[in-house]
Amino acid sequence: MTDAKEPLESVAESKDLADSILASQGRIDPDRPVSIVIFGATGDLAKRKLLPALYALRCEGFLPERFSLIGNSRSERSDDVFRDEMKNAVGEHSRLGKLDEELWSGFAQNMHYVQGALEDPETFQRIREKLEAVEADAKDNSIRLYYLAIPPTSFPEALRNIASSGLSQRETPERVRIIVEKPFGEDLESARVLNQQVHSAFTETQIYRIDHYLGKETVQNILVFRLANGIFEPLWNRRYVDHVQITVAETLGVGRRGEYFDKAGVLRDIVQNHMLQLLCLVGMEVPIRFRAEHVRNEKVKVLMALNRLTEEDIRKSVVRGQYAEGDVDGERVNAYRYESDVDPHSKTETFAAFKCFVDNWRWAGVPFYLRAGKRLKTRSTEITITFKQPPLALFRAAHERLPDPNVLILQIQPEEGILLRVGSKKPGTKFSIDPVELAFHYQTSFDSAPPEAYERLLLDAIHGDSTLFAREDEVDYAWRFVDPILDAWRTTEHCPVHPYWSGSWGPDASDRIMERDGRAWRNEVPGTPRC
Numbered sequence: 249m250t251d252a253k254e255p256l257e258s259v260a261e262s263k264d265l266a267d268s269i270l271a272s273q274g275r276i277d278p279d280r281p282v283s284i285v286i287f288g289a290t291g292d293l294a295k296r297k298l299l300p301a302l303y304a305l306r307c308e309g310f311l312p313e314r315f316s317l318i319g320n321s322r323s324e325r326s327d328d329v330f331r332d333e334m335k336n337a338v339g340e341h342s343r344l345g346k347l348d349e350e351l352w353s354g355f356a357q358n359m360h361y362v363q364g365a366l367e368d369p370e371t372f373q374r375i376r377e378k379l380e381a382v383e384a385d386a387k388d389n390s391i392r393l394y395y396l397a398i399p400p401t402s403f404p405e406a407l408r409n410i411a412s413s414g415l416s417q418r419e420t421p422e423r424v425r426i427i428v429e430k431p432f433g434e435d436l437e438s439a440r441v442l443n444q445q446v447h448s449a450f451t452e453t454q455i456y457r458i459d460h461y462l463g464k465e466t467v468q469n470i471l472v473f474r475l476a477n478g479i480f481e482p483l484w485n486r487r488y489v490d491h492v493q494i495t496v497a498e499t500l501g502v503g504r505r506g507e508y509f510d511k512a513g514v515l516r517d518i519v520q521n522h523m524l525q526l527l528c529l530v531g532m533e534v535p536i537r538f539r540a541e542h543v544r545n546e547k548v549k550v551l552m553a554l555n556r557l558t559e560e561d562i563r564k565s566v567v568r569g570q571y572a573e574g575d576v577d578g579e580r581v582n583a584y585r586y587e588s589d590v591d592p593h594s595k596t597e598t599f600a601a602f603k604c605f606v607d608n609w610r611w612a613g614v615p616f617y618l619r620a621g622k623r624l625k626t627r628s629t630e631i632t633i634t635f636k637q638p639p640l641a642l643f644r645a646a647h648e649r650l651p652d653p654n655v656l657i658l659q660i661q662p663e664e665g666i667l668l669r670v671g672s673k674k675p676g677t678k679f680s681i682d683p684v685e686l687a688f689h690y691q692t693s694f695d696s697a698p699p700e701a702y703e704r705l706l707l708d709a710i711h712g713d714s715t716l717f718a719r720e721d722e723v724d725y726a727w728r729f730v731d732p733i734l735d736a737w738r739t740t741e742h743c744p745v746h747p748y749w750s751g752s753w754g755p756d757a758s759d760r761i762m763e764r765d766g767r768a769w770r771n772e773v774p775g776t777p778r779c
Contacts, residue, residue, distance in 0.1 A: 281314035281390040282710055283379055285415075287366065287406055288397035289319025289330070293429070295337035297460075298397060301702035303338045306355050307348065310707055314390075316382040317359045318375060322366075330361035343700055358382075366398065367405045372413035379415075391710055394426040403428070404445050411449035427456045427709055430521050431512065432718070435734065436727035443720050456709045457718040461522045461629075463701025466664040468716070470529045470631070471543075473658075473666065480656075481534070483635065485610045490653060493632040493770055494526050496620040499576050500627075501750075502598070506589030513596045515568075518620040520730045524551065525718070526660075527616060530631055531606050540715040544722065551725035553608040562602075562736040567746060567757045569599035571623035574750030581623065581750045595745050598622045601758035602733070603765075615765065619758060623750035626773045629660040634767075652683045657770075664698060665689035 284302070286294055305311050319330055335356065339347045362378055364371025383390045394415070396406060410416050416424055428446060433439025446455055461467055474481050483489070496518050502509040509517060528547035535542035557566065572583045585592050599621030606616065635654040657667040668686040708716055737743045746755035753759075753771050762768050 283316045284393045285318045286395045287320050290321040293397045296341050297702045299334045300338050300342040320362050324363045327361050331356045372409045392424045396428050407445050407449050416449040425454050427458050432723050436731045439727050459521050460701040462716040463705040465698040466660045486614050490634045490636045492616045494618045497624040497628045498622045502587050506587045510590045510596050514620050515600050524726045543715050544719045548721050553606045554729045555605045555607050563742045566602040568597035569746040569748045569755040571598050571750045572747045576751045599754045621754050631658040632770045
Protein backbone atom coordinates (compact mmCIF):
# COMPACT_ATOMS: atom_id res chain seq x y z
CA MET A 249 0.00 0.00 0.00
CA THR A 250 1.46 3.34 -1.04
CA ASP A 251 1.20 6.62 0.81
CA ALA A 252 -1.61 8.87 -0.39
CA LYS A 253 -0.42 12.04 -2.03
CA GLU A 254 -2.22 15.13 -3.29
CA PRO A 255 -2.47 14.84 -7.09
CA LEU A 256 -0.96 17.43 -9.38
CA GLU A 257 -3.78 18.69 -11.56
CA SER A 258 -1.72 20.03 -14.43
CA VAL A 259 1.73 20.72 -15.81
CA ALA A 260 1.29 24.35 -14.71
CA GLU A 261 0.64 23.23 -11.13
CA SER A 262 3.71 21.00 -11.28
CA LYS A 263 5.75 24.01 -12.39
CA ASP A 264 4.30 26.12 -9.57
CA LEU A 265 5.21 23.36 -7.06
CA ALA A 266 8.76 23.47 -8.37
CA ASP A 267 8.71 27.23 -7.88
CA SER A 268 7.58 26.80 -4.26
CA ILE A 269 10.47 24.38 -3.64
CA LEU A 270 12.89 26.89 -5.10
CA ALA A 271 11.31 29.59 -2.94
CA SER A 272 11.81 27.50 0.20
CA GLN A 273 15.48 27.32 -0.72
CA GLY A 274 15.67 31.10 -1.19
CA ARG A 275 15.96 30.85 -4.97
CA ILE A 276 13.80 31.63 -7.98
CA ASP A 277 13.47 30.10 -11.41
CA PRO A 278 15.91 32.23 -13.47
CA ASP A 279 14.02 31.45 -16.67
CA ARG A 280 10.68 32.85 -15.49
CA PRO A 281 10.45 36.63 -16.06
CA VAL A 282 8.82 38.83 -13.43
CA SER A 283 7.11 42.17 -14.05
CA ILE A 284 5.95 44.40 -11.22
CA VAL A 285 3.68 47.42 -11.70
CA ILE A 286 3.58 49.84 -8.76
CA PHE A 287 0.64 52.24 -8.72
CA GLY A 288 1.71 55.20 -6.60
CA ALA A 289 5.36 54.67 -7.43
CA THR A 290 6.48 58.16 -6.37
CA GLY A 291 4.87 57.99 -2.91
CA ASP A 292 6.48 57.40 0.47
CA LEU A 293 5.70 53.68 0.60
CA ALA A 294 7.41 53.00 -2.73
CA LYS A 295 10.44 55.14 -1.88
CA ARG A 296 10.94 54.03 1.71
CA LYS A 297 9.98 50.37 1.51
CA LEU A 298 9.21 48.84 -1.89
CA LEU A 299 12.15 50.01 -4.01
CA PRO A 300 14.74 49.38 -1.25
CA ALA A 301 13.24 45.90 -0.77
CA LEU A 302 13.36 45.05 -4.48
CA TYR A 303 16.91 46.37 -4.77
CA ALA A 304 18.01 44.20 -1.81
CA LEU A 305 16.36 41.15 -3.37
CA ARG A 306 18.20 41.81 -6.61
CA CYS A 307 21.54 42.31 -4.86
CA GLU A 308 21.15 39.03 -2.99
CA GLY A 309 20.18 37.04 -6.06
CA PHE A 310 16.50 36.53 -5.34
CA LEU A 311 15.17 38.15 -8.51
CA PRO A 312 15.52 36.66 -12.01
CA GLU A 313 17.63 38.30 -14.67
CA ARG A 314 14.49 39.18 -16.61
CA PHE A 315 12.94 41.46 -14.05
CA SER A 316 11.03 44.62 -14.96
CA LEU A 317 9.49 47.34 -12.85
CA ILE A 318 6.92 49.82 -14.15
CA GLY A 319 6.08 52.77 -11.94
CA ASN A 320 2.93 54.82 -12.30
CA SER A 321 1.76 58.09 -10.79
CA ARG A 322 -0.08 61.20 -11.87
CA SER A 323 2.90 63.54 -12.25
CA GLU A 324 4.97 63.69 -15.43
CA ARG A 325 8.59 62.54 -15.54
CA SER A 326 10.88 60.57 -17.84
CA ASP A 327 12.30 57.10 -17.23
CA ASP A 328 15.67 58.65 -16.36
CA VAL A 329 14.19 61.11 -13.86
CA PHE A 330 12.22 58.28 -12.24
CA ARG A 331 15.36 56.14 -12.00
CA ASP A 332 17.31 59.00 -10.41
CA GLU A 333 14.56 59.61 -7.84
CA MET A 334 14.46 55.94 -6.93
CA LYS A 335 18.25 55.78 -6.72
CA ASN A 336 18.23 58.55 -4.14
CA ALA A 337 15.42 56.84 -2.22
CA VAL A 338 17.17 53.47 -2.19
CA GLY A 339 20.46 55.08 -1.20
CA GLU A 340 18.73 56.69 1.78
CA HIS A 341 16.55 53.81 2.97
CA SER A 342 18.21 50.54 1.93
CA ARG A 343 19.35 48.27 4.78
CA LEU A 344 22.37 47.37 2.62
CA GLY A 345 23.91 50.80 3.09
CA LYS A 346 25.86 52.42 0.28
CA LEU A 347 24.64 51.64 -3.22
CA ASP A 348 26.67 49.34 -5.43
CA GLU A 349 26.81 51.41 -8.62
CA GLU A 350 27.26 48.42 -10.92
CA LEU A 351 24.38 46.48 -9.38
CA TRP A 352 22.18 49.56 -9.39
CA SER A 353 22.91 50.21 -13.05
CA GLY A 354 21.74 46.74 -14.01
CA PHE A 355 18.68 47.05 -11.76
CA ALA A 356 17.73 50.54 -12.97
CA GLN A 357 17.83 49.76 -16.68
CA ASN A 358 14.80 47.53 -16.14
CA MET A 359 12.81 50.34 -14.50
CA HIS A 360 10.24 52.27 -16.52
CA TYR A 361 7.71 55.00 -15.82
CA VAL A 362 4.19 55.49 -17.15
CA GLN A 363 2.50 58.78 -16.29
CA GLY A 364 -1.26 58.95 -15.90
CA ALA A 365 -4.24 59.35 -13.59
CA LEU A 366 -5.91 56.28 -12.14
CA GLU A 367 -9.32 57.43 -13.36
CA ASP A 368 -8.08 57.67 -16.97
CA PRO A 369 -8.45 54.41 -18.97
CA GLU A 370 -5.67 55.57 -21.30
CA THR A 371 -3.21 55.25 -18.42
CA PHE A 372 -3.87 51.54 -18.19
CA GLN A 373 -3.65 51.09 -21.93
CA ARG A 374 -0.15 52.61 -21.85
CA ILE A 375 0.80 50.32 -18.95
CA ARG A 376 -0.47 47.33 -20.94
CA GLU A 377 1.61 48.34 -23.95
CA LYS A 378 4.70 48.75 -21.78
CA LEU A 379 4.13 45.34 -20.18
CA GLU A 380 3.78 43.68 -23.57
CA ALA A 381 7.05 45.29 -24.64
CA VAL A 382 9.07 44.18 -21.61
CA GLU A 383 7.51 40.71 -21.65
CA ALA A 384 8.13 40.15 -25.36
CA ASP A 385 8.96 36.52 -26.17
CA ALA A 386 8.00 35.48 -22.64
CA LYS A 387 4.58 34.28 -23.86
CA ASP A 388 2.47 33.39 -20.82
CA ASN A 389 5.39 32.19 -18.72
CA SER A 390 6.02 35.46 -16.88
CA ILE A 391 4.80 36.44 -13.43
CA ARG A 392 2.93 39.74 -13.35
CA LEU A 393 2.43 41.52 -10.04
CA TYR A 394 0.43 44.71 -9.42
CA TYR A 395 0.99 46.69 -6.24
CA LEU A 396 -1.63 49.21 -5.06
CA ALA A 397 0.62 51.64 -3.13
CA ILE A 398 -2.16 54.21 -3.28
CA PRO A 399 -4.78 55.58 -0.83
CA PRO A 400 -7.77 53.26 -0.30
CA THR A 401 -10.05 55.92 -1.80
CA SER A 402 -8.29 55.32 -5.13
CA PHE A 403 -8.75 51.54 -5.08
CA PRO A 404 -12.12 51.46 -6.92
CA GLU A 405 -10.92 53.47 -9.94
CA ALA A 406 -7.67 51.51 -10.20
CA LEU A 407 -9.41 48.13 -9.94
CA ARG A 408 -12.11 49.07 -12.40
CA ASN A 409 -9.58 50.16 -15.02
CA ILE A 410 -7.28 47.18 -14.41
CA ALA A 411 -10.25 44.94 -15.19
CA SER A 412 -11.58 46.90 -18.19
CA SER A 413 -8.12 47.19 -19.78
CA GLY A 414 -7.57 43.43 -19.62
CA LEU A 415 -4.51 43.75 -17.38
CA SER A 416 -5.86 41.08 -15.04
CA GLN A 417 -6.67 38.59 -17.80
CA ARG A 418 -4.15 36.01 -18.99
CA GLU A 419 -4.21 32.42 -20.17
CA THR A 420 -2.72 31.39 -16.82
CA PRO A 421 -4.56 33.60 -14.29
CA GLU A 422 -2.62 32.35 -11.26
CA ARG A 423 0.49 34.08 -12.64
CA VAL A 424 -1.22 37.48 -12.37
CA ARG A 425 -1.36 38.76 -8.79
CA ILE A 426 -2.28 41.94 -6.96
CA ILE A 427 -1.01 43.23 -3.62
CA VAL A 428 -3.42 45.40 -1.66
CA GLU A 429 -2.13 47.58 1.18
CA LYS A 430 -3.98 48.10 4.43
CA PRO A 431 -6.28 49.49 5.66
CA PHE A 432 -8.61 46.96 4.09
CA GLY A 433 -11.85 48.79 4.75
CA GLU A 434 -12.82 50.95 7.72
CA ASP A 435 -15.50 48.58 9.06
CA LEU A 436 -17.14 45.28 8.13
CA GLU A 437 -19.45 46.78 5.52
CA SER A 438 -16.76 48.77 3.70
CA ALA A 439 -14.38 45.79 3.79
CA ARG A 440 -16.99 43.63 2.09
CA VAL A 441 -17.57 46.31 -0.56
CA LEU A 442 -13.83 46.50 -1.16
CA ASN A 443 -13.62 42.73 -1.48
CA GLN A 444 -16.33 42.85 -4.14
CA GLN A 445 -14.36 45.51 -6.01
CA VAL A 446 -11.14 43.50 -5.94
CA HIS A 447 -13.00 40.37 -7.01
CA SER A 448 -14.37 42.21 -10.02
CA ALA A 449 -10.85 42.01 -11.45
CA PHE A 450 -9.15 39.14 -9.60
CA THR A 451 -10.01 35.80 -8.02
CA GLU A 452 -9.25 35.23 -4.34
CA THR A 453 -6.16 33.14 -5.18
CA GLN A 454 -4.70 36.13 -7.04
CA ILE A 455 -5.20 38.61 -4.17
CA TYR A 456 -2.45 39.30 -1.61
CA ARG A 457 -3.60 41.54 1.25
CA ILE A 458 -0.35 42.65 2.81
CA ASP A 459 0.42 43.26 6.48
CA HIS A 460 4.09 44.07 6.88
CA TYR A 461 4.12 42.78 10.48
CA LEU A 462 3.81 39.25 9.13
CA GLY A 463 7.08 39.70 7.22
CA LYS A 464 9.11 40.25 10.38
CA GLU A 465 11.43 37.40 11.34
CA THR A 466 10.14 36.99 14.90
CA VAL A 467 6.55 36.85 13.71
CA GLN A 468 7.41 34.08 11.27
CA ASN A 469 9.46 32.41 13.99
CA ILE A 470 6.42 32.07 16.26
CA LEU A 471 5.30 28.97 14.39
CA VAL A 472 8.83 27.58 14.11
CA PHE A 473 9.41 28.17 17.80
CA ARG A 474 6.16 26.44 18.71
CA LEU A 475 6.18 23.56 16.27
CA ALA A 476 9.85 22.73 15.69
CA ASN A 477 10.73 22.52 19.38
CA GLY A 478 9.17 19.66 21.29
CA ILE A 479 9.47 21.36 24.69
CA PHE A 480 7.04 24.22 23.97
CA GLU A 481 4.02 22.95 22.03
CA PRO A 482 2.87 20.64 24.89
CA LEU A 483 2.78 23.72 27.16
CA TRP A 484 0.96 25.96 24.66
CA ASN A 485 -2.53 25.68 26.14
CA ARG A 486 -4.90 26.51 29.01
CA ARG A 487 -3.33 23.92 31.36
CA TYR A 488 0.00 25.75 31.54
CA VAL A 489 -0.54 29.32 30.27
CA ASP A 490 -1.89 31.86 32.75
CA HIS A 491 -2.39 34.71 30.26
CA VAL A 492 -1.05 36.29 27.08
CA GLN A 493 -0.15 39.94 26.51
CA ILE A 494 0.36 41.58 23.11
CA THR A 495 1.74 45.13 23.10
CA VAL A 496 2.38 47.48 20.19
CA ALA A 497 3.89 50.64 21.68
CA GLU A 498 5.17 53.58 19.66
CA THR A 499 6.95 56.72 20.81
CA LEU A 500 5.98 58.60 17.66
CA GLY A 501 2.83 60.65 17.29
CA VAL A 502 0.76 60.80 14.12
CA GLY A 503 3.27 63.00 12.27
CA ARG A 504 2.10 63.80 8.76
CA ARG A 505 -0.70 61.22 8.95
CA GLY A 506 -3.02 63.42 10.99
CA GLU A 507 -5.80 63.64 8.42
CA TYR A 508 -5.87 59.86 7.89
CA PHE A 509 -5.36 58.89 11.52
CA ASP A 510 -8.07 61.19 12.83
CA LYS A 511 -10.58 59.21 10.76
CA ALA A 512 -9.07 55.82 11.58
CA GLY A 513 -7.78 55.72 15.14
CA VAL A 514 -5.49 53.10 16.61
CA LEU A 515 -8.17 50.39 16.66
CA ARG A 516 -8.48 50.45 12.87
CA ASP A 517 -4.86 51.34 12.17
CA ILE A 518 -3.13 48.73 14.33
CA VAL A 519 -5.47 46.44 16.27
CA GLN A 520 -7.77 45.17 13.50
CA ASN A 521 -4.87 44.05 11.33
CA HIS A 522 -1.44 43.82 12.99
CA MET A 523 -2.48 42.77 16.46
CA LEU A 524 -5.19 40.30 15.54
CA GLN A 525 -2.77 38.66 13.10
CA LEU A 526 -0.27 38.25 15.95
CA LEU A 527 -3.02 36.81 18.15
CA CYS A 528 -3.87 34.31 15.40
CA LEU A 529 -0.29 33.05 15.14
CA VAL A 530 -0.06 32.60 18.91
CA GLY A 531 -3.46 30.97 19.24
CA MET A 532 -3.81 28.83 16.12
CA GLU A 533 -3.87 25.04 16.06
CA VAL A 534 -1.19 23.02 14.30
CA PRO A 535 -1.96 22.98 10.55
CA ILE A 536 -2.03 19.57 8.86
CA ARG A 537 0.60 20.81 6.41
CA PHE A 538 2.71 23.95 6.25
CA ARG A 539 0.98 25.25 3.16
CA ALA A 540 -0.80 28.55 2.68
CA GLU A 541 -4.39 27.37 2.81
CA HIS A 542 -3.87 25.08 5.79
CA VAL A 543 -2.12 27.79 7.80
CA ARG A 544 -4.74 30.39 6.92
CA ASN A 545 -7.56 27.98 7.76
CA GLU A 546 -6.24 27.71 11.30
CA LYS A 547 -5.85 31.48 11.64
CA VAL A 548 -9.47 31.99 10.61
CA LYS A 549 -10.58 29.50 13.26
CA VAL A 550 -8.95 31.65 15.94
CA LEU A 551 -10.83 34.73 14.74
CA MET A 552 -14.05 32.73 14.65
CA ALA A 553 -13.46 31.66 18.25
CA LEU A 554 -12.79 35.19 19.55
CA ASN A 555 -15.54 36.08 22.00
CA ARG A 556 -17.74 38.87 20.66
CA LEU A 557 -17.65 41.64 23.25
CA THR A 558 -20.97 42.77 24.64
CA GLU A 559 -21.70 46.37 25.63
CA GLU A 560 -21.00 45.40 29.25
CA ASP A 561 -17.69 43.76 28.25
CA ILE A 562 -16.69 46.89 26.36
CA ARG A 563 -17.55 49.12 29.31
CA LYS A 564 -15.47 47.05 31.75
CA SER A 565 -12.70 45.53 29.66
CA VAL A 566 -11.98 48.00 26.85
CA VAL A 567 -10.18 51.34 27.31
CA ARG A 568 -9.49 54.05 24.77
CA GLY A 569 -7.13 56.95 25.35
CA GLN A 570 -5.67 59.99 23.65
CA TYR A 571 -2.22 61.43 24.28
CA ALA A 572 -1.78 64.80 25.94
CA GLU A 573 1.43 66.80 25.90
CA GLY A 574 4.47 65.36 27.59
CA ASP A 575 8.11 64.36 27.24
CA VAL A 576 9.26 61.60 24.88
CA ASP A 577 12.96 60.75 24.65
CA GLY A 578 13.77 64.05 26.38
CA GLU A 579 11.75 66.15 23.94
CA ARG A 580 8.60 68.08 24.76
CA VAL A 581 5.77 67.07 22.40
CA ASN A 582 2.30 68.40 21.68
CA ALA A 583 -1.01 66.84 22.60
CA TYR A 584 -2.78 64.88 19.84
CA ARG A 585 -5.40 67.59 19.33
CA TYR A 586 -2.65 70.08 18.46
CA GLU A 587 -1.12 67.87 15.77
CA SER A 588 -1.29 68.97 12.14
CA ASP A 589 -4.56 68.12 10.30
CA VAL A 590 -6.25 66.87 13.50
CA ASP A 591 -9.63 68.16 14.68
CA PRO A 592 -8.97 70.23 17.85
CA HIS A 593 -12.08 68.61 19.40
CA SER A 594 -11.21 65.09 18.20
CA LYS A 595 -12.27 62.04 20.20
CA THR A 596 -10.15 59.70 18.07
CA GLU A 597 -8.26 57.16 20.16
CA THR A 598 -4.46 57.04 20.02
CA PHE A 599 -4.46 54.22 22.59
CA ALA A 600 -6.60 51.13 22.99
CA ALA A 601 -6.43 48.26 25.47
CA PHE A 602 -8.78 45.36 26.05
CA LYS A 603 -9.20 41.82 27.35
CA CYS A 604 -10.64 39.04 25.21
CA PHE A 605 -10.87 35.25 25.13
CA VAL A 606 -10.40 32.62 22.44
CA ASP A 607 -13.30 30.30 23.13
CA ASN A 608 -11.94 26.96 21.97
CA TRP A 609 -10.61 23.78 23.58
CA ARG A 610 -6.97 24.92 23.71
CA TRP A 611 -7.49 28.39 25.18
CA ALA A 612 -10.77 28.29 27.13
CA GLY A 613 -10.49 30.59 30.16
CA VAL A 614 -7.09 32.06 29.24
CA PRO A 615 -7.32 35.86 28.94
CA PHE A 616 -5.57 37.65 26.09
CA TYR A 617 -4.70 41.27 26.89
CA LEU A 618 -3.98 43.57 23.95
CA ARG A 619 -2.85 47.18 23.97
CA ALA A 620 -1.57 49.56 21.32
CA GLY A 621 -0.73 53.22 21.52
CA LYS A 622 1.21 56.20 20.27
CA ARG A 623 3.47 58.54 22.25
CA LEU A 624 4.16 55.84 24.82
CA LYS A 625 7.26 55.43 26.94
CA THR A 626 9.18 53.25 24.51
CA ARG A 627 8.97 51.71 21.06
CA SER A 628 8.24 48.05 21.54
CA THR A 629 6.19 45.33 19.91
CA GLU A 630 6.17 42.10 21.84
CA ILE A 631 4.12 39.06 22.77
CA THR A 632 4.38 37.94 26.39
CA ILE A 633 3.23 34.47 27.42
CA THR A 634 3.04 34.07 31.19
CA PHE A 635 2.94 30.51 32.49
CA LYS A 636 1.10 29.33 35.57
CA GLN A 637 2.89 28.97 38.87
CA PRO A 638 3.83 25.47 40.10
CA PRO A 639 0.98 23.86 42.05
CA LEU A 640 2.93 23.74 45.34
CA ALA A 641 4.85 26.72 46.72
CA LEU A 642 7.80 24.67 48.04
CA PHE A 643 10.04 27.68 48.63
CA ARG A 644 7.55 30.01 50.32
CA ALA A 645 9.06 29.50 53.77
CA ALA A 646 12.61 30.18 52.64
CA HIS A 647 11.74 33.01 50.28
CA GLU A 648 10.16 36.35 51.09
CA ARG A 649 7.59 35.97 48.34
CA LEU A 650 6.58 33.56 45.62
CA PRO A 651 9.05 33.43 42.74
CA ASP A 652 8.03 35.26 39.57
CA PRO A 653 6.20 33.08 37.04
CA ASN A 654 8.03 31.83 33.96
CA VAL A 655 7.55 34.25 31.07
CA LEU A 656 8.24 33.77 27.38
CA ILE A 657 8.79 37.08 25.55
CA LEU A 658 8.71 37.28 21.76
CA GLN A 659 10.23 40.65 20.82
CA ILE A 660 9.25 41.87 17.36
CA GLN A 661 10.62 45.42 17.45
CA PRO A 662 12.82 47.36 17.80
CA GLU A 663 15.14 44.38 18.32
CA GLU A 664 13.91 40.99 17.15
CA GLY A 665 14.51 38.14 19.55
CA ILE A 666 13.12 35.67 22.08
CA LEU A 667 13.60 35.69 25.86
CA LEU A 668 12.64 33.07 28.41
CA ARG A 669 12.50 34.23 32.02
CA VAL A 670 13.03 31.52 34.64
CA GLY A 671 13.72 31.45 38.36
CA SER A 672 17.19 30.69 39.70
CA LYS A 673 18.77 30.67 43.14
CA LYS A 674 20.81 33.77 43.71
CA PRO A 675 24.42 32.98 44.72
CA GLY A 676 25.06 33.32 48.43
CA THR A 677 24.15 31.83 51.78
CA LYS A 678 20.65 33.28 51.75
CA PHE A 679 18.02 31.25 49.89
CA SER A 680 16.77 33.81 47.37
CA ILE A 681 15.17 33.11 44.00
CA ASP A 682 15.67 35.74 41.32
CA PRO A 683 14.48 35.82 37.71
CA VAL A 684 17.11 35.31 35.01
CA GLU A 685 16.71 35.52 31.25
CA LEU A 686 17.73 33.07 28.56
CA ALA A 687 17.98 35.34 25.55
CA PHE A 688 18.28 34.97 21.79
CA HIS A 689 18.72 37.98 19.49
CA TYR A 690 18.76 37.80 15.71
CA GLN A 691 21.50 40.37 15.24
CA THR A 692 23.96 38.57 17.50
CA SER A 693 22.96 34.96 16.82
CA PHE A 694 23.26 34.93 13.03
CA ASP A 695 25.96 36.17 10.69
CA SER A 696 23.53 38.17 8.55
CA ALA A 697 20.93 40.74 9.51
CA PRO A 698 17.30 39.70 8.99
CA PRO A 699 15.73 41.01 5.78
CA GLU A 700 13.20 43.80 5.87
CA ALA A 701 9.59 42.64 6.10
CA TYR A 702 8.74 43.91 2.62
CA GLU A 703 11.58 41.89 1.12
CA ARG A 704 10.11 38.63 2.39
CA LEU A 705 6.53 39.53 1.49
CA LEU A 706 7.36 40.73 -2.02
CA LEU A 707 9.35 37.58 -2.67
CA ASP A 708 6.49 35.42 -1.38
CA ALA A 709 4.04 37.21 -3.68
CA ILE A 710 6.36 36.66 -6.65
CA HIS A 711 6.51 32.97 -5.77
CA GLY A 712 2.75 32.76 -5.28
CA ASP A 713 3.06 31.87 -1.59
CA SER A 714 0.12 33.48 0.21
CA THR A 715 0.86 32.05 3.68
CA LEU A 716 1.71 35.43 5.19
CA PHE A 717 -1.13 37.33 3.49
CA ALA A 718 -4.67 37.81 4.79
CA ARG A 719 -7.50 35.90 3.15
CA GLU A 720 -10.95 37.39 2.59
CA ASP A 721 -12.56 35.55 5.50
CA GLU A 722 -9.71 36.58 7.83
CA VAL A 723 -10.47 40.22 7.12
CA ASP A 724 -14.20 39.60 7.54
CA TYR A 725 -13.92 37.92 10.95
CA ALA A 726 -11.43 40.51 12.22
CA TRP A 727 -13.93 43.29 11.46
CA ARG A 728 -16.72 41.28 13.09
CA PHE A 729 -14.73 41.42 16.32
CA VAL A 730 -13.73 45.10 16.06
CA ASP A 731 -17.02 46.58 14.80
CA PRO A 732 -18.95 46.24 18.10
CA ILE A 733 -16.20 48.19 19.89
CA LEU A 734 -16.33 50.97 17.30
CA ASP A 735 -20.12 51.04 17.50
CA ALA A 736 -20.06 51.29 21.30
CA TRP A 737 -17.51 54.09 21.24
CA ARG A 738 -19.65 55.98 18.78
CA THR A 739 -22.98 55.57 20.56
CA THR A 740 -22.38 54.85 24.27
CA GLU A 741 -21.71 57.50 26.90
CA HIS A 742 -19.98 54.97 29.19
CA CYS A 743 -16.91 54.80 26.90
CA PRO A 744 -14.88 57.94 27.68
CA VAL A 745 -11.64 58.94 25.98
CA HIS A 746 -9.02 58.84 28.74
CA PRO A 747 -6.17 61.36 28.37
CA TYR A 748 -2.64 60.17 29.11
CA TRP A 749 0.70 61.94 29.26
CA SER A 750 2.99 61.51 26.26
CA GLY A 751 5.94 59.42 27.43
CA SER A 752 3.82 57.29 29.78
CA TRP A 753 2.46 53.75 29.35
CA GLY A 754 -1.03 55.01 28.60
CA PRO A 755 -4.05 55.90 30.75
CA ASP A 756 -4.43 54.53 34.27
CA ALA A 757 -7.71 52.94 33.22
CA SER A 758 -5.79 50.39 31.14
CA ASP A 759 -3.88 49.27 34.26
CA ARG A 760 -7.17 48.60 36.01
CA ILE A 761 -8.13 46.05 33.34
CA MET A 762 -5.20 43.96 34.56
CA GLU A 763 -5.41 44.84 38.26
CA ARG A 764 -8.96 43.53 38.51
CA ASP A 765 -7.56 40.13 37.50
CA GLY A 766 -4.57 40.34 39.86
CA ARG A 767 -2.15 40.91 36.97
CA ALA A 768 -0.07 43.75 35.51
CA TRP A 769 1.19 44.87 32.13
CA ARG A 770 4.82 44.11 31.34
CA ASN A 771 6.13 47.69 31.34
CA GLU A 772 9.80 47.24 30.55
CA VAL A 773 12.02 49.04 28.07
CA PRO A 774 13.62 46.54 25.65
CA GLY A 775 17.36 46.21 25.95
CA THR A 776 17.64 47.48 29.54
CA PRO A 777 18.74 45.25 32.41
CA ARG A 778 16.04 44.13 34.81
CA CYS A 779 16.53 45.23 38.42
